[in-house]
Amino acid sequence: MATDKLNITSVTVDEAVADVGARHVLGISGGKDSAALAIYLKDRIPNLEYFFTDTGAELPETYEYLSNLEAVLGKRIERLNSERGFDHWLQVYGGALPSPQMRWCTKMLKIKPLEAWLGDSRTYTYIGIRADENRSGYISTKSTIRPVFPFKEDGITKEQVFKILDDAGVGLPEYYEWRTRSGCSFCFFQRKSEWIGLSERHPELFEEAIAYENKQGFEDTAMKGRQYTWSQGETLPELRERADEIKEKHAAAMQRAVSRRTNLLLVDALDDVLAEEDGDDGCMVCHI
Structure with missing residues (x-):
């Protein structure tokens, strides 16, 4: 092959x-x-x-x-x-x-x-x-x-x-139980619902991710003032403010996944839902 x-x-x-x-x-x-x-x-x-x-x-x-x-x-x-x-x-x-x-x-x-x-x-x-x-x-x-x-x-x-x-x-x-791949606690491939899972299960790691997000490349003038976020389109604090909304959408998607397929394991339902939410790209090293 x-x-x-x-x-x-x-x-x-x-x-x-x-x-x-x-x-x-x-x-x-x-x-x-x-x-x-x-x-x-x-x-x-x-x-x-x-x-x-x-x-x-x-x-x-x-x-x-x-x-x-x-x-x-x-x-x-x-x-x-x-x-x-x-x-x-x-x-x-x-x-x-x-x-x-x-x-x-x-x-x-x-x-x-x-x-x-x-x-x-x-x-x-x-x-x-x-x-x-x-x-x-x-x-x-x-x-x-x-x-x-x-x-x-x-x-x-x-x-x-x-x-x-x-x-x-x-x-x-x-x-x-809450995310489908291994990898760093602040992996940028996490979906939004997985970030919420991290904030609830490991709040200290979520705060660490926020601290990294707040760091800027001040030594390089070309980088000054630029904002980098782990989750595309919003900062982690902004994402956390929407926790209830994200969890509600995720729960509804999980229910739909279970209703579509019989004898569906939780991990399969989670995998289907997260792929649907944000695509199924992932780190080639971390995802096997």
């Missing part, structure tokens, strides 16, 4: 395993699919290395989920940290918050630390894209890194992912 975006040919699990001396790695995002893939491959690839690119701004639920997963895997998930944190790169980029148009957080806090950790080793990276999805996830441009898609290869769907997690006793991360 071949990936669409970068024309980098993927290989099967058997082909990858047959390459003696190569490294085998699997990125854990903190979400359901990568966790299920780690469990799915645990006995098949004993030398599989697990990693998590830790920005230092992840949700508490994510860190808890990683610990639970390590207990099941019986192996440590390597935490990869950027040599310089979010505040450093915020200053480098002139106070401009990362956005869908300028994803410097993904590049500097996730991709670069990962590729530095891998170095020039011949590596196979196992990616948790399911058979019922039409996306490729993050594919490195380095010729030494080859992607492997075991779930696509074996026809594993979302329903089967849930079963893998339930059978292993891991279940879903608790944040799935």
Whole structure:
């Protein structure tokens, strides 16, 4: 099989395993699919290395989920940290918050630390894209890194992912009660209803996001007076003022989603509704 975006040919699990001396790695995002893939491959690839690119701004639920997963895997998930944190790169980029148009957080806090950790080793990276999805996830441009898609290869769907997690006793991360993807607490890909969820469940993290939003690039005269917001079109305080309105619309959309489909799990309804509200774009690294 071949990936669409970068024309980098993927290989099967058997082909990858047959390459003696190569490294085998699997990125854990903190979400359901990568966790299920780690469990799915645990006995098949004993030398599989697990990693998590830790920005230092992840949700508490994510860190808890990683610990639970390590207990099941019986192996440590390597935490990869950027040599310089979010505040450093915020200053480098002139106070401009990362956005869908300028994803410097993904590049500097996730991709670069990962590729530095891998170095020039011949590596196979196992990616948790399911058979019922039409996306490729993050594919490195380095010729030494080859992607492997075991779930696509074996026809594993979302329903089967849930079963893998339930059978292993891991279940879903608790944040799935109010948001559908892992990632930073102040991730700009959050929908408005997810921001409200953050404000209610982790008010201290919501206030931290407001503090970042209020920072301006005063050192750079070209940036003075410019306003950056995490949620496009309004500041977080403005969004919070509309909390009741946003929650009412979200609750009505959830009800419509449930009524349209029978036997719909809460996480599926939430996924459908949030995609409908603000589209289904997401960080290629954080969303698997």
